[in-house]
Amino acid sequence: MGALDAAFIQEAEQRPDLKMVEGEGIPMIDLSDSPARTREELAAEIGDACKKWGFFQVVNHGVPLGLRKRVEELVKEFFDQPPEEKEKVKRDEVHPMGYHDSEHTKNVRDWKEVFDFFLQDPTLIPALSHPEDKSLRKLTNQWPQSPPQFRETCEEYAREVENLAFKLLELISLSLGLPADKFNGYFKEQTSFLRFNHYPPCPQPELALGVGRHKDGGALTVLSQDSVGGLQIQRRSDGEWISIRPTPDAYVINLGNAMQVWTNDLYWSAEHRVVVNTEKERFSVPFFFFPGHQVSVKPLDEITNEENPPKYKEFNWGVFFAMRNRSDYKKQEVENIQIDHFKVSE
Ligand SMILES: O=C(O)CCC(=O)C(=O)O
Numbered sequence: 570m571g572a573l574d575a576a577f578i579q580e581a582e583q584r585p586d587l588k589m590v591e592g593e594g595i596p597m598i599d600l601s602d603s604p605a606r607t608r609e610e611l612a613a614e615i616g617d618a619c620k621k622w623g624f625f626q627v628v629n630h631g632v633p634l635g636l637r638k639r640v641e642e643l644v645k646e647f648f649d650q651p652p653e654e655k656e657k658v659k660r661d662e663v664h665p666m667g668y669h670d671s672e673h674t675k676n677v678r679d680w681k682e683v684f685d686f687f688l689q690d691p692t693l694i695p696a697l698s699h700p701e702d703k704s705l706r707k708l709t710n711q712w713p714q715s716p717p718q719f720r721e722t723c724e725e726y727a728r729e730v731e732n733l734a735f736k737l738l739e740l741i742s743l744s745l746g747l748p749a750d751k752f753n754g755y756f757k758e759q760t761s762f763l764r765f766n767h768y769p770p771c772p773q774p775e776l777a778l779g780v781g782r783h784k785d786g787g788a789l790t791v792l793s794q795d796s797v798g799g800l801q802i803q804r805r806s807d808g809e810w811i812s813i814r815p816t817p818d819a820y821v822i823n824l825g826n827a828m829q830v831w832t833n834d835l836y837w838s839a840e841h842r843v844v845v846n847t848e849k850e851r852f853s854v855p856f857f858f859f860p861g862h863q864v865s866v867k868p869l870d871e872i873t874n875e876e877n878p879p880k881y882k883e884f885n886w887g888v889f890f891a892m893r894n895r896s897d898y899k900k901q902e903v904e905n906i907q908i909d910h911f912k913v914s915e
């Protein structure tokens with residue numbers, strides 16, 4: 570990536586405030602088993618964070634640190650390769666997973682390059698080749714030959730992060746007063762994927778963003794970030810942008826659109842963005858925990874009632890996923906699909 574091309578320039582009101590001060594931090598939650606605290610008490614702590622912020626960090630999460638470090642090294646090695654090497658696994662209309670450097674969020678180009686892979690290979694999603702099309706597409710991963718051990722290490726890491734995601738899902742379910750496994754069935758044919766983000770130094774960070782403001786789509790995201798910093802979230806209480814300070818070995822957890830809909834807005838999917846800088850490259854590794862294509866997403870019957878009627882209409886996860894992903898490819902004239910499109914009018 571060279572000097573700042575016009576495609577990267579954000580509208581004036583979206584540009585980041587690079588001198589932003591650190592606000593009150595998001596909660597830090599210790600997941601270790603402790604005799605001083607019941608599972609329900611831990612769940613309640615998580616529930617409070619989900620309501621107030623939709624974001625928190627976790628420590629003592631069970632993901633082996635050595636494995637995480639090996640992945641970080643391999644990711645750097647992968648992106649350090651010449652473009653020709655990375656482009657051997659470039660994503661296209663047939664293979665939406667793999668390497669790409671031209672993602673758009675809200676139609677402005679992000680200052681980053683990425684590598685994606687599905688947790689389940691193949692993963693099924695609606696084909697949507699025409700409006701009545703009910704057929705499914707089988708999507709497969711693409712793996713580079715180099716660096717060596719890339720695929721094996723990434724797959725091993727993905728399984729560990731998936732375990733953490735299920736642990737959190739169960740705690741969230743308990744926090745809602747529901748059985749721990751209430752949500753588990755939705756992930757039988759999950760469309761989850763892991764992403765490696767590389768944000769190179771940017772000549773004009775005041776004009777661009779590493780990732781433009783957005784909400785993640787699924788149930789929750791488990792994010793590993795390095796020590797550079799740049800992730801900012803919008804505070805639910807007043808809409809202020811807050812920087813998330815990197816904490817060594819912790820994971821940043823945030824809720825996605827599906828969880829906000831299931832809980833009928835009780836829990837929050839916060840908007841967030843990534844600010845870049847002129848000096849340091851940054852790496853991050855989000856795991857997007859997404860339901861199966863067949864899952865129908867709507868406010869849970871256990872949560873809604875006459876006083877709290879459903880705020881969203883039911884929608885099919887696979888169609889939502891396929892439509893959002895399709896619009897990543899090129900600058901589109903229409904706005905990307907959002908959960909707000911399913912809001913029940915008041
Ligand atoms: O790099 C980060 O810290 C966050 C990236 C992100 O929000 C995303 O990939 O959805």
Ligand SMILES: [Fe+2]
Pocket residue numbers: 783784785841
């Ligand atoms: Fe995100």
